[in-house]
Amino acid sequence: MAARLSRNLIWRNGSWLLSNPICRPQVCCRGSTSSGPRSLSNFQDKPRTVEDLPHVSVMEMLYRVVFQGFYNRLHELQIQDKQRYGHIFRDGMKAVSVNTPQLLEEILRNDEKFPSRGDMSLWTEYRDMKGLGYGPFTTEGERWYNLRAMLNKRMLHPKDSAQYGGVISEVVTDFIKRMNYLRQSSPTGDLVPDVANELYRFSLEGIASILFETRLGCLEKKVPAGTQDFINAIAQMFSYSMAVAMSPKWSRTFLPFWGRYIAGWDGIFSFAKELIDKKLEVIQQRVDKKQEVEGEYLTYLFSNTKMSTNDVYGSIAELLLAGVDTTSNTLTWTLHLLSKHQDIQDKLHEEVCTLVPTDQHPTAEEVTKMPYLKSVIKEALRMYPVVPLNARIITENSVTIGGYQFPKNTAFTLCNYAISHDADTFPEPYTFKPERWLRDGRERPNPFGSIPFGFGVRGCVGRRIAELEMYLVLFRIIRTFQIHPDPTMGELKCLSRTVLIPDQPLNLHFVDRGGGNEA
Numbered sequence: 155m156a157a158r159l160s161r162n163l164i165w166r167n168g169s170w171l172l173s174n175p176i177c178r179p180q181v182c183c184r185g186s187t188s189s190g191p192r193s194l195s196n197f198q199d200k201p202r203t204v205e206d207l208p209h210v211s212v213m214e215m216l217y218r219v220v221f222q223g224f225y226n227r228l229h230e231l232q233i234q235d236k237q238r239y240g241h242i243f244r245d246g247m248k249a250v251s252v253n254t255p256q257l258l259e260e261i262l263r264n265d266e267k268f269p270s271r272g273d274m275s276l277w278t279e280y281r282d283m284k285g286l287g288y289g290p291f292t293t294e295g296e297r298w299y300n301l302r303a304m305l306n307k308r309m310l311h312p313k314d315s316a317q318y319g320g321v322i323s324e325v326v327t328d329f330i331k332r333m334n335y336l337r338q339s340s341p342t343g344d345l346v347p348d349v350a351n352e353l354y355r356f357s358l359e360g361i362a363s364i365l366f367e368t369r370l371g372c373l374e375k376k377v378p379a380g381t382q383d384f385i386n387a388i389a390q391m392f393s394y395s396m397a398v399a400m401s402p403k404w405s406r407t408f409l410p411f412w413g414r415y416i417a418g419w420d421g422i423f424s425f426a427k428e429l430i431d432k433k434l435e436v437i438q439q440r441v442d443k444k445q446e447v448e449g450e451y452l453t454y455l456f457s458n459t460k461m462s463t464n465d466v467y468g469s470i471a472e473l474l475l476a477g478v479d480t481t482s483n484t485l486t487w488t489l490h491l492l493s494k495h496q497d498i499q500d501k502l503h504e505e506v507c508t509l510v511p512t513d514q515h516p517t518a519e520e521v522t523k524m525p526y527l528k529s530v531i532k533e534a535l536r537m538y539p540v541v542p543l544n545a546r547i548i549t550e551n552s553v554t555i556g557g558y559q560f561p562k563n564t565a566f567t568l569c570n571y572a573i574s575h576d577a578d579t580f581p582e583p584y585t586f587k588p589e590r591w592l593r594d595g596r597e598r599p600n601p602f603g604s605i606p607f608g609f610g611v612r613g614c615v616g617r618r619i620a621e622l623e624m625y626l627v628l629f630r631i632i633r634t635f636q637i638h639p640d641p642t643m644g645e646l647k648c649l650s651r652t653v654l655i656p657d658q659p660l661n662l663h664f665v666d667r668g669g670g671n672e673a
């Protein structure tokens with residue numbers, strides 16, 4: 155995601171550009187306009203083309219992003235752009251932005267056999283330099299298709315993810331213990347500072363226990379040194395990616411960004427390789443002794459697919475990177491929203507207490523059948539779509555979207571944030587209302603109004619695992635604690651740093667509900 159977002163703002167040869175700019179249309183065009191979108195009823199005999207769209211000039215985009223400070227509030231810019239330029243327009247990077255559920259559906263229904271989100275050279279360059287394999291983010295075309303066929307198994311279907319319920323439950327138990335330790339160490343006896351950081355540790359521990367089949371110790375009082383280096387390496391790689399994308403290649407020898415960016419990747423891969431190699435050794439020993447080889451995800455990749463070790467390195471690293479910030483920030487926003495809505499929290503508490511006996515931990519099957527719990531997460535993802543922006547490039551054919559005809563290789567920017575705040579689809583779009591998603595006879599919103607995990611064959615491979623992690627941990631947090639806001643904190647705002655993150659550390663009070671089962 156980071157590389158994709160950075161791609162949107164790449165400075166090359168003195169100008170901002172998108173690596174896959176729109177081709178010049180071959181079809182007839184009738185003059186351009188920047189005065190606003192034309193309604194579909196204006197559609198006449200000849201198809202309208204990209205030239206007929208309202209467009210944002212490069213200078214205007216630069217002014218807003220750099221001088222008006224929207225570079226870390228790109229989600230807000232989506233809302234402003236929608237008001238200014240309408241539902242479909244050419245953005246400052248020459249891609250076509252869409253911001254309604256209907257247009258999003260039109261684009262995604264045109265997904266090809268091998269859908270593409272666009273250039274990932276920021277990530278592939280490192281892999282090429284070091285001779286490493288590509289993972290699901292960086293691979294394209296038929297190779298991507300074959301890779302996904304292997305990765306999807308044991309991950310994509312709810313039945314596949316359910317098998318990780320036990321592993322995740324153990325991580326949840328350690329997380330609750332840690333929350334207790336932190337709150338009890340606080341001056342008030344119930345305050346947990348910087349909840350997002352704790353949820354980051356939880357998500358990393360959770361995904362690593364599935365992928366590497368090993369525990370990293372992120373939830374221990376002191377994180378082991380190797381794990382801490384790995385966490386720092388991820389942060390380093392992400393924090394220098396924008397600077398690397400924006401600086402010309404010739405500056406790499408004297409500006410510090412490239413070296414630090416590469417050092418971040420080195421740290422990520424060396425940690426992942428060490429764990430993968432250890433696992434490979436264990437599997438090999440079992441194979442040599444003709445013993446049955448059983449295990450979780452990594453064992454499956456090695457023993458049931460034809461993936462090379464190099465490709466496993468590439469895929470595991472990308473799964474890991476995609477799975478931590480997304481899950482942890484979604485949980486952060488969910489807890490923030492629940493702390494502000496005690497009525498919704500009470501309703502959720504009632505559901506979790508009714509459906510599972512209080513002396514038992516919930517199973518994967520149980521949590522995935524809880525309508526209110528699922529609606530709470532779905533609504534949090536609607537209000538804070540952690541990936542606020544996505545993309546598609548239609549490479550094979552020309553395509554008609556919203557009555558406009560586009561040549562092949564047109565890049566589309568999918569404005570997830572503006573779409574999921576569309577007032578026609580979601581009345582009171584800035585109000586937290588999990589009820590919107592209940593299947594209790596009421597009319598449900600257009601499904602393309604909120605697709606936080608993307609869509610189709612290129613959609614999120616980790617969706618079911620992320621959902622399971624979030625349901626299991628939220629269930630046990632709500633059963634154990636009542637969450638209250640910290641009144642000393644100011645209003646929590648949202649920043650777009652590849653994913654949507656809070657603009658300040660979120661502190662919350664975790665008041666023991668007195669059930670006695672975990673506290």
Ligand code: HEM
Pocket residue numbers: 271290291302361472473474476477478480481484540541544545605606607608609610611612613614615616617619620
């Ligand atoms: C709340 C949690 C998560 C959200 C909201 C999320 C969202 C997304 C989105 C929007 C995409 C792009 C899909 C598209 O283009 O249609 C994506 C792709 C991806 N996600 Fe997730 N994700 C989450 C968790 C995870 C987890 C836990 C993993 C790993 C286990 C993961 C692995 C991936 C990978 C590998 C891709 C690229 C797939 C491809 O290009 O074939 N994600 N995710």
